Amino acid sequence: MSETKDILALGLETSCDDTAAAVVLRRGDGSCRILSNEVWTQHDDHAAFGGVVPEIAARSHVERLDATIEKAVVKAGVDYADLDLVAATAGPGLVGGVMVGLTTAKAIALAHGVRLVPVNHLEGHALSARMTEDAPFPYLLLLISGGHTQLIRVSGVGKYDRLGTTIDDAAGECFDKTAKLLGLGAPGGPKVESAAVGGRTDRFALPRPLLKHAGCDFSFSGMKTAVREAAQSLEDPTPQDIADLAASFQEAAARHLAHRTERAMDLMPEAKRLVVAGGVAANCAIKKMLQQLCAAKSWALIAPPPKYCTDNGAMIAWAGAERLAAGLAMEPEEALGLAPRARWPLADPGEGKRFGSGRKGPKA
Incomplete structure (x- = not known):
């Protein structure tokens, strides 16, 4: 530099x-x-x-x-x-x-x-x-927050290529809705993570979105619906019921994020560095899943401190x-x-790739 x-x-x-x-x-x-x-x-x-x-x-x-x-x-x-x-x-x-x-x-x-x-x-x-860690370009960015879930190739300042994004809901929104369904309060991410301590990750069978679909896109709407149906099936939920559902959801979300991220890693093997950022990146279960993925592929996982x-x-x-x-x-x-913008894509989706009218299009 x-x-x-x-x-x-x-x-x-x-x-x-x-x-x-x-x-x-x-x-x-x-x-x-x-x-x-x-x-x-x-x-x-x-x-x-x-x-x-x-x-x-x-x-x-x-x-x-x-x-x-x-x-x-x-x-x-x-x-x-x-x-x-x-x-x-x-x-x-x-x-x-x-x-x-x-x-x-x-x-x-x-x-x-x-x-x-x-x-x-x-x-x-x-x-x-790059504020706190050694993160030279290029690297793969997994951005997971309340409004955005994206995989981006970062080649330099101002040089971004979007490899995948959510086709419906963002990961953070799904955490927030899960916290609301379980009566945990806000902010949803930390509340779900705390509730999941001591919970069984295998009690509730939640969907694995886009498992057989090519590409690196995400989907959380089906998972959100499954959590709602599971919560409604519990007539008088005990603290253990809530812990089990929170843990099951958190595990399913982490696996989905890791699965799609692995697809993106295969598209840019030269990077060898995965940067994870956004509010959901502070979740320890997700970070652990990504650490395991990076270790298996001999990549470095780089994450800013939670704050x-x-x-x-x-x-x-x-x-x-x-x-x-x-x-x-x-x-x-x-x-x-310059006027303020409600929508401002960071990176183009790639030549020939079309998006619909949902969040994957204008908000990505």
């Missing part, structure tokens, strides 16, 4: 229900120092509704973002005048929340004469492992700094004129 100057970046993340800001230093040799990383979660704001309410999320970002930014800047021990850039998630996500973060970043850029770098939220996840798997400002600041260092940042006038 050719050396560049040090880049000090402020990153803002407001794409869903976490209000986040961070200050990151990208050194000239490509290494990273995270100076601050502040996240304000909104779980309590949405708990009564069983899921994220976009309007409530947007209002919460408006109320909390300024204080979160100030806390991150003060903790980092820097001043706005020291910044080389402010990066903000410009999409994809809940457009109300994205609008709050991007508009705030534009105001900071104009008020302090700082360069603005709009960032694709998925690119933040795609590059997040950088979920949505955070550090990954946005880092992605902005990486783009600037690679000469890929938008020109100031273009960046300031």
